[in-house]
Amino acid sequence: MPVSFRKHLCAAGTASVLAVATAPATLAAINTAGIIASAVTQDCISWRVSGVCYWLMCTPFGCSVKTSVKVTHYIPEVVVSTYTGPGGNPWHEMAFMSGAAGVVDGGLTSGAAAGGGNAADIKDAGRRQSNIKFKYADAIGHPATSLIGGSIAGYSCDTAARAFNPYFLSTLDSLMWRTGLPESLYPEALIPGQRELGSQAAANMWGNLYPRSGFVSQTDDDKASAVVAQRVADIITRSGQIHVYQQLKGTRKPGYWPPGEVKENTGTANHKWQRLSPTLSASCAVFPDGAYPTAQDGNEAYALWQPYSCCKRRGQTFLYATNF
Numbered sequence: 407m408p409v410s411f412r413k414h415l416c417a418a419g420t421a422s423v424l425a426v427a428t429a430p431a432t433l434a435a436i437n438t439a440g441i442i443a444s445a446v447t448q449d450c451i452s453w454r455v456s457g458v459c460y461w462l463m464c465t466p467f468g469c470s471v472k473t474s475v476k477v478t479h480y481i482p483e484v485v486v487s488t489y490t491g492p493g494g495n496p497w498h499e500m501a502f503m504s505g506a507a508g509v510v511d512g513g514l515t516s517g518a519a520a521g522g523g524n525a526a527d528i529k530d531a532g533r534r535q536s537n538i539k540f541k542y543a544d545a546i547g548h549p550a551t552s553l554i555g556g557s558i559a560g561y562s563c564d565t566a567a568r569a570f571n572p573y574f575l576s577t578l579d580s581l582m583w584r585t586g587l588p589e590s591l592y593p594e595a596l597i598p599g600q601r602e603l604g605s606q607a608a609a610n611m612w613g614n615l616y617p618r619s620g621f622v623s624q625t626d627d628d629k630a631s632a633v634v635a636q637r638v639a640d641i642i643t644r645s646g647q648i649h650v651y652q653q654l655k656g657t658r659k660p661g662y663w664p665p666g667e668v669k670e671n672t673g674t675a676n677h678k679w680q681r682l683s684p685t686l687s688a689s690c691a692v693f694p695d696g697a698y699p700t701a702q703d704g705n706e707a708y709a710l711w712q713p714y715s716c717c718k719r720r721g722q723t724f725l726y727a728t729n730f
Contacts, residue, residue, distance in 0.1 A: 435496040435683035436707055438549050445482050445550035450680050450690040450711050453479040457729040459661055461721030472720035476727055480711040481555040482548040483567035486638050488541040488631040489705035496683045496705040500546050504577045537625045541634045545642055547571035560718030566656030566664050573642045579650040586617035603636050603670050604694045612694050631706040632693045639668040639710050660724030665712035680709040
């Protein structure tokens with residue numbers, strides 16, 4: 407699938423000018439400069455000394471054990487945007503990507519693109535309302551990911567993400583994103599209590615993670631957007647998923663511990679979210695994260711932060727690390 411994804415992106419790049427000209431107008435809520443500025447927040451970075459690393463250093467005169475400080479901090483990896491119309495990404499400079507992808511993807515995506523929005527606005531003859539909402543979604547590399555990650559040798563960790571890299575564009579994943587197949591037949595989608603964002607028992611249930619499509623059963627539009635964002639993060643941090651995407655995963659090596667897969671309802675152990683639009687937040691939290699105002703145009707954006715641990719190499723061989 408990554409090969410197919412890159413093929414689509416190359417075509418999307420050649421059609422970017424056409425896409426900008428044909429994409430519908432959107433209420434741009436954020437821009438690249440604002441996203442970079444928003445990343446300077448200690449609550450999200452959460453830098454701390456987390457241990458000591460031990461290295462074996464050998465020279466022609468003998469061997470000795472050297473130590474280095476182990477640090478842990480969060481890095482903003484991607485901006486996940488959810489929106490109601492093609493080309494409606496609230497990240498102004500990146501809105502062309504989904505529009506371009508829709509133009510070059512042929513009949514399936516461009517034909518399906520007209521069906522976005524909320525079904526809750528339509529009433530049937532019995533005057534009943536549907537709570538089914540549909541969202542497009544993009545996951546694009548955070549522009550400040552390399553500024554926060556690896557900026558100070560030995561005291562900040564390298565990021566696995568690449569700024570401005572498109573990890574997921576729902577317009578390229580149109581078949582899965584609109585049908586929910588075959589994931590709607592998975593046990594996670596059929597068995598209550600599995601892979602849910604929030605908790606029924608705690609009366610704070612936001613939605614099901616499966617099937618990981620653009621359709622969400624939720625009356626609150628803000629919560630629907632959050633569920634879609636969580637689904638996107640779930641996809642891109644895993645390998646072998648039946649979606650068109652690029653995997654976001656670091657490679658573990660001596661003295662470097664990248665984060666694992668995003669998992670809901672686990673606290674901030676492996677991820678947290680920073681709200682960017684329609685309300686910019688200086689803090690990070692996990693979903694469910696309380697009540698927030700709904701975007702008037704239905705378009706929202708979030709920064710996904712994940713924790714990294716690392717220490718400076720002080721010898722040829724990594725021995726072990728102690729954690730505080």
